Amino acid sequence: MTPTRHDRLTIGQLAERSGLATSALRYYESLGLIHAERTTGNQRRYPRAALRRIAFVRAAQQVGLSLEEVRTALARLPVDRAPTPRDWHTVAGAWQHRIDRQIAELQLMKAKLTGCIGCGCLSLSRCLLYNADDRAAAAGPGARYLLTRDPDDGPEPAVGPDR
Amino acid sequence: MTPTRHDRLTIGQLAERSGLATSALRYYESLGLIHAERTTGNQRRYPRAALRRIAFVRAAQQVGLSLEEVRTALARLPVDRAPTPRDWHTVAGAWQHRIDRQIAELQLMKAKLTGCIGCGCLSLSRCLLYNADDRAAAAGPGARYLLTRDPDDGPEPAVGPDR
DNA sequence: ATCCAACTTCAAGTGCGCTTCAGGTCAAGG
DNA sequence: CCTTGACCTGAAGCGCACTTGAAGTTGGAT
Numbered sequence: 609m610t611p612t613r614h615d616r617l618t619i620g621q622l623a624e625r626s627g628l629a630t631s632a633l634r635y636y637e638s639l640g641l642i643h644a645e646r647t648t649g650n651q652r653r654y655p656r657a658a659l660r661r662i663a664f665v666r667a668a669q670q671v672g673l674s675l676e677e678v679r680t681a682l683a684r685l686p687v688d689r690a691p692t693p694r695d696w697h698t699v700a701g702a703w704q705h706r707i708d709r710q711i712a713e714l715q716l717m718k719a720k721l722t723g724c725i726g727c728g729c730l731s732l733s734r735c736l737l738y739n740a741d742d743r744a745a746a747a748g749p750g751a752r753y754l755l756t757r758d759p760d761d762g763p764e765p766a767v768g769p770d771r
Numbered sequence: 772m773t774p775t776r777h778d779r780l781t782i783g784q785l786a787e788r789s790g791l792a793t794s795a796l797r798y799y800e801s802l803g804l805i806h807a808e809r810t811t812g813n814q815r816r817y818p819r820a821a822l823r824r825i826a827f828v829r830a831a832q833q834v835g836l837s838l839e840e841v842r843t844a845l846a847r848l849p850v851d852r853a854p855t856p857r858d859w860h861t862v863a864g865a866w867q868h869r870i871d872r873q874i875a876e877l878q879l880m881k882a883k884l885t886g887c888i889g890c891g892c893l894s895l896s897r898c899l900l901y902n903a904d905d906r907a908a909a910a911g912p913g914a915r916y917l918l919t920r921d922p923d924d925g926p927e928p929a930v931g932p933d934r
Numbered sequence: 935a936t937c938c939a940a941c942t943t944c945a946a947g948t949g950c951g952c953t954t955c956a957g958g959t960c961a962a963g964g
Numbered sequence: 965c966c967t968t969g970a971c972c973t974g975a976a977g978c979g980c981a982c983t984t985g986a987a988g989t990t991g992g993a994t
Contacts, residue, residue: 618940618941619940619941620939620940620941629982629983630940630941631982631983631984632981632982632983634942634943635981635982635983639981647990647991648990649941649942649989649990649991650941650942650943650989650990651940651941651942651989651990651991652941652942667880669981670876670880671880674980674981675980675981676980700884700885703884704881704884704885707877707880707881707884708881710877711874711877711878711881713833714870714873714874714877715874717830717833717834717870718867718870718871718874721863721866721867721870722863722867781970781971782970782971783970783971792952792953793970793971794952794953794954795951795952795953797972797973798951798952798953810960810961812959812960812961812971812972813959813960813971813972813973814959814960814961814970814971814972815971815972832951837950837951838950838951839950
């Protein structure tokens with residue numbers, strides 16, 4: 609221990625403490641997510657604050673942000689000091705909305721599954737899962753919104769074992 | 772409508788009804804997720820059941836399964852008939868566990884964020900977000916488990932504006 | 935002074951889930 | 965018959981988040 613000075617971490621040390629690979633850290637740095645000073649020999653030396661930024665990044669990823677979005681979010685926080693409660697409040701608030709939305713989606717899905725279990729579902733004209741995807745169409749790729757309420761089932765040509 | 776016969780869909784029709792691109796459908800087929808018969812002219816004709824399988828795939832993706840996992844799951848369901856309640860019960864039960872876990876993770880995250888908002892957090896020695904990532908280390912990549920309780924904070928050299 | 939693990943850069947590779955492209959075939963309407 | 969749009973295949977490309985590899989340099993310990 610105390611390989612350099614007690615408050616400057618080498619990339620290896622940062623990797624160990626953050627649980628990320630050194631390659632990931634360099635990658636994050638290339639994206640501007642973290643920053644390092646350099647020794648005279650051009651080696652990176654990270655301030656302890658880097659750990660905090662990394663924690664922020666990982667947390668943001670869990671919340672579903674891309675690294676690019678994380679970069680934007682980080683840009684609003686102080687570069688190498690702890691954020692103020694005010695800084696943090698803004699960010700965390702936005703995250704909570706995302707989390708709430710994700711939880712809501714999962715709960716909806718769960719409810720649909722429960723319904724389907726009960727009804728022996730996935731039959732052609734009744735299943736929520738089925739009808740959500742069908743004729744929802746459009747809505748673009750990516751965040752396809754499947755599983756929102758299906759207002760009407762439409763004129764499906766009777767039930768009968770589909771084939 | 773009624774372009775071929777009423778119960779065989781062209782890939783274009785399936786695409787429209789499922790909301791997926793034809794390229795995605797061919798891709799799914801290449802993975803064995805869906806199956807089509809061919810016309811004498813070698814064009815695909817999908818049974819209506821394909822819509823159900825696609826719904827299954829999309830739902831599974833939402834639950835976090837990879838297409839490979841979906842393939843495995845689908846292998847346990849009848850190929851082109853509606854699954855029985857029993858079939859379905861097994862699968863849906865497994866999914867619900869996954870969903871529950873995901874919800875729990877999100878709620879934990881949310882709780883931590885709330886705590887951090889209250890305490891003006893992300894300071895070096897106290898923040899849950901910070902400490903979860905730090906010295907959790909290991910645990911492999913991928914499902915990194917960040918945000919579990921931090922038992923001890925360890926001897927952090929006082930708080931003081933880190934730098 | 936010497937050693938070697940840890941560091942450096944840059945380019946290329948990986949896995950997933952698709953999309954795009956090139957070059958050709960099919961089928962239904964005019 | 966001819967056109968046109970939907971379809972076919974196989975290969976390549978894309979975006980994301982990294983990892984791997986090659987070739988060279990640094991720095992802390994002995």
